[in-house]
Amino acid sequence: MTIREAIQNIQGFRYMMEQLNVRSAAGRRFLLDIVWMNSPEEVKRELERVVKMGVLLQLPERKTDIETLGVRLMQLRDIRGTILRVSAGCVLDDLELFELKNFALLLTEIRHIAGDWGIVSIPVLDPVVALLDPEGNRIPHFYIYDIYSPELAALRAEIRVKKQQGEAEEEIEKIYVRSVEIEDQVRESLSEELHGHSEILQQALEAVALLDVVLAKAEQAADMQLVCPELEGEEAETITLEGLFHPQVRMKLRQEGKEFQPVDLKLNAEATVITGANMAGKTVLLKSVALAQYLVQFGFFVPASRAKMSLLGEVMMSIGDEQNELSGLSSFAAEMIRMNEMVGKVKDGRKILVLIDELARTTNPVEGRAIVNGVVDFLTKHRTMAMVTTHYNGIIAPCRRLRVKGFVEDKIKGEVTLKNINEYIDYSLEEDRGNEVPHEAMRIAWMLGVDTGILQTAERFLTDRQEV
Amino acid sequence: MKYRSLAIVGLEKNTGKTECLNYLLRQIGKMDGQFALTSIGIDGESRDQVCQTPKPEIEVPEGMIFVTSEKHYRQKRLIAEVLDISERQTALGRLVTARAMQAGKVLLSGPADTMGLKMLIGKLMTRGVQTTLVDGALSRLSLASPTVTEALILSTGAVVSGNIPELVRKTRYVCDLIALEEVGGELQGRLDSVEKGVWAVTGDDRLVDLELPSVFMLEKSGTDLFCYGNRLYVPGAVSDKLFQFLKVQHQPVELIVRDFTRIFATPEVYYAFLRKGGSVKVVHRSKLLALTINPQSPNGLLLDSDKLKEAMEEQLQLPVLDVRKIGDDN
Numbered sequence: 001m002t003i004r005e006a007i008q009n010i011q012g013f014r015y016m017m018e019q020l021n022v023r024s025a026a027g028r029r030f031l032l033d034i035v036w037m038n039s040p041e042e043v044k045r046e047l048e049r050v051v052k053m054g055v056l057l058q059l060p061e062r063k064t065d066i067e068t069l070g071v072r073l074m075q076l077r078d079i080r081g082t083i084l085r086v087s088a089g090c091v092l093d094d095l096e097l098f099e100l101k102n103f104a105l106l107l108t109e110i111r112h113i114a115g116d117w118g119i120v121s122i123p124v125l126d127p128v129v130a131l132l133d134p135e136g137n138r139i140p141h142f143y144i145y146d147i148y149s150p151e152l153a154a155l156r157a158e159i160r161v162k163k164q165q166g167e168a169e170e171e172i173e174k175i176y177v178r179s180v181e182i183e184d185q186v187r188e189s190l191s192e193e194l195h196g197h198s199e200i201l202q203q204a205l206e207a208v209a210l211l212d213v214v215l216a217k218a219e220q221a222a223d224m225q226l227v228c229p230e231l232e233g234e235e236a237e238t239i240t241l242e243g244l245f246h247p248q249v250r251m252k253l254r255q256e257g258k259e260f261q262p263v264d265l266k267l268n269a270e271a272t273v274i275t276g277a278n279m280a281g282k283t284v285l286l287k288s289v290a291l292a293q294y295l296v297q298f299g300f301f302v303p304a305s306r307a308k309m310s311l312l313g314e315v316m317m318s319i320g321d322e323q324n325e326l327s328g329l330s331s332f333a334a335e336m337i338r339m340n341e342m343v344g345k346v347k348d349g350r351k352i353l354v355l356i357d358e359l360a361r362t363t364n365p366v367e368g369r370a371i372v373n374g375v376v377d378f379l380t381k382h383r384t385m386a387m388v389t390t391h392y393n394g395i396i397a398p399c400r401r402l403r404v405k406g407f408v409e410d411k412i413k414g415e416v417t418l419k420n421i422n423e424y425i426d427y428s429l430e431e432d433r434g435n436e437v438p439h440e441a442m443r444i445a446w447m448l449g450v451d452t453g454i455l456q457t458a459e460r461f462l463t464d465r466q467e468v
Numbered sequence: 469m470k471y472r473s474l475a476i477v478g479l480e481k482n483t484g485k486t487e488c489l490n491y492l493l494r495q496i497g498k499m500d501g502q503f504a505l506t507s508i509g510i511d512g513e514s515r516d517q518v519c520q521t522p523k524p525e526i527e528v529p530e531g532m533i534f535v536t537s538e539k540h541y542r543q544k545r546l547i548a549e550v551l552d553i554s555e556r557q558t559a560l561g562r563l564v565t566a567r568a569m570q571a572g573k574v575l576l577s578g579p580a581d582t583m584g585l586k587m588l589i590g591k592l593m594t595r596g597v598q599t600t601l602v603d604g605a606l607s608r609l610s611l612a613s614p615t616v617t618e619a620l621i622l623s624t625g626a627v628v629s630g631n632i633p634e635l636v637r638k639t640r641y642v643c644d645l646i647a648l649e650e651v652g653g654e655l656q657g658r659l660d661s662v663e664k665g666v667w668a669v670t671g672d673d674r675l676v677d678l679e680l681p682s683v684f685m686l687e688k689s690g691t692d693l694f695c696y697g698n699r700l701y702v703p704g705a706v707s708d709k710l711f712q713f714l715k716v717q718h719q720p721v722e723l724i725v726r727d728f729t730r731i732f733a734t735p736e737v738y739y740a741f742l743r744k745g746g747s748v749k750v751v752h753r754s755k756l757l758a759l760t761i762n763p764q765s766p767n768g769l770l771l772d773s774d775k776l777k778e779a780m781e782e783q784l785q786l787p788v789l790d791v792r793k794i795g796d797d798n
Contacts, residue, residue, distance in 0.1 A: 025555075077555065095538060095564060098550035143549040143569060156547065160570060176545075 004032040015248040025078035027212030046299030053218035087198040098142035101132035155179040226301035232310040237269040243305030271379035276404030277440035282389040354386035403432035475614035477604035483625040484762030484791035497529035506535035507576035507603035525573035537577040546572020615727035625762030641735040645728035650753040668696035720745030758787040
């Protein structure tokens with residue numbers, strides 16, 4: 001999977017990629033083409049680049065360099081198409097030669113700034129500069145200079161003289177045609193020589209695109225207070241996240257003058273069932289874990305204060321509000337098909353992370369509970385790292401249980417209202433020994449100001465049932 | 469030349485705009501300073517392809533900077549140095565900025581919208597260009613308005629009308645529109661940022677959206693358009709229908725339009741609106757420097773050049789040049 005595909009899967013991940021200040025078109029393309037990595041060495045190498053860049057960003061004496069680099073990257077054009085034509089041995093026109101010269105000069109300047117940072121190795125393009133800047137002006141303009149061919153220079157001079165003498169158009173035209181032929185010969189030999197440098201041009205373009213992405217990653221990490229994740233060994237299957245948050249949700253809360261409460265979490269190769277009242281942030285928790293896993297797989301820092309993570313083959317998610325409602329299936333059917341797909345992958349021995357939000361919630365509680373038990377049992381038996389949230393009680397299949405602390409009336413002073421209700425919720429997780437779920441739905445419905453008549457009737461049903 | 473940008477626009481095709489431009493370029497070739505040349509869009513080009521008549525090429529003097537599309541750059545017939553290639557695409561590819569190393573012919577095409585043209589002129593100034601000449605088009609098909617430039621030269625000729633008084637009358641109408649008073653102060657900037665809809669302008673220069681999808685919905689809307697005062701701003705096209713509607717209001721209306729190219733009304737309706745006490749202002753105005761006339765039309769009609777020139781000068785109080793004569797002086 002590439003980032004281009006991944007941003008379709010996770011909204012929070014798309015948000016982070018959109019927020020990245022990648023300056024060049026080449027950098028943006030490079031970013032979208034980054035592939036999901038599976039080897040810790042590969043990920044470590046990418047993370048180290050970001051760490052190094054982060055250190056430079058902190059140094060006051062590097063400020064000017066970084067700013068200049070930013071400007072140069074903005075001037076960079078994605079000349080991949082032109083480089084492909086160089087590789088293919090095509091004869092280039094003046095516009096393509098101009099692009100190459102411009103690129104080679106810009107790259108030389110970028111190399112001068114960032115070449116010794118030890119972050120990205122930038123190839124030397126001096127031979128390309130020499131070819132396209134025969135007069136050594138170091139100005140990014142281009143035409144077929146007189147210096148390329150004495151014959152061309154002579155013909156051009158002749159045209160000039162004849163024009164001044166007012167010679168017949170046809171006479172001048174003949175010389176002009178001849179000069180154009182020579183220009184073409186020059187283009188041909190330039191293209192041929194450039195063809196020999198096509199590989200290094202390709203490398204140079206990728207190198208600056210990478211540099212651009214690394215700079216953007218490091219800036220974002222500093223901006224959003226992301227952390228460099230430690231990586232577990234190849235075999236390990238645990239995730240430890242301290243102070244985990246969701247940048248997009250945090251940003252929205254901040255716009256309303258609220259704060260996101262970060263959460264600590266440790267996952268092992270087993271099913272973890274998460275319970276908690278409505279509005280207790282279970283869905284956001286799953287999304288935050290998914291986001292952190294995606295980020296590390298693509299070599300990014302993660303939104304947490306400390307992170308120790310294993311690399312996985314895939315994250316399988318079943319979160320209600322992200323499903324495709326257009327598939328023509330009922331939500332239950334779509335969910336069951338996703339479950340089956342997940343089961344298939346676990347059986348294949350794939351190292352995956354399973355995140356399921358309120359499994360079987362759209363069907364009746366009796367069968368729903370049975371399905372949750374069945375899935376949890378399967379996940380635990382297959383030692384699959386999984387998080388399953390549910391409102392059902394009576395989940396007796398073997399699993400680890402966590403519970404969102406939830407509603408704490410004395411967390412802050414004052415009256416609970418719809419507007420401040422979030423402030424009364426403690427989003428942290430605690431181990432849960434029993435298999436009872438919190439009964440806070442009615443309380444929250446009261447606070448949300450749902451019709452009194454309905455709630456009174458509902459409460460009567462609730463007591464009647466308990467008495468029975 | 470004291471203007472930083474100058475557009476040459478033809479009242480219609482075959483009014484001798486290209487001759488006028490080539491004449492100007494020859495004059496400029498003798499002057500000091502850096503000049504640049506570009507065009508608005510490809511509007512004229514496409515119509516020429518329909519008529520199968522080749523678009524006249526422009527003779528760029530040595531040393532001049534010109535901007536044209538990739539496609540036309542590749543067809544150029546002169547030696548030129550590439551200075552820049554735009555990132556934005558036009559219908560004919562990216563825009564190439566180049567300097568003529570030796571005089572020669574090139575087809576011009578340029579930014580297709582007003583904003584692009586404005587940015588291009590700004591960018592050329594940073595390259596040390598003193599004045600940018602714009603080969604303009606006066607057409608409802610063109611998204612870019614030549615009024616982005618500070619000054620204008622208008623080309624007119626026998627192709628517009630074969631009858632001298634009629635030709636003068638038609639030309640005069642356009643000159644009147646070009647001369648419309650410009651909105652000043654902070655209001656100008658506020659109006660400039662609005663590109664569609666119908667707006668009321670209050671007594672204290674505030675803009676209120678009348679929430680009409682277009683001026684064509686005016687009569688059908690039940691709301692009182694003049695509850696904020698008698699000033700209306702219409703950034704889009706303004707037609708006879710709007711003027712007729714505004715003419716019959718109880719109080720005289722002041723209509724503000726983006727620039728004169730947005731007015732597509734016939735002279736009769738426009739002047740009737742003014743006679744009823746209405747007035748029109750523009751957000752952008754260019755100064756009309758001169759008029760060129762082409763007494764010959766493509767169907768062979770030839771007007772008396774001296775009489776035409778005399779009639780124009782008398783009516784319009786502007787320098788008038790015959791393109792066929794200025795074409796010969798070199």
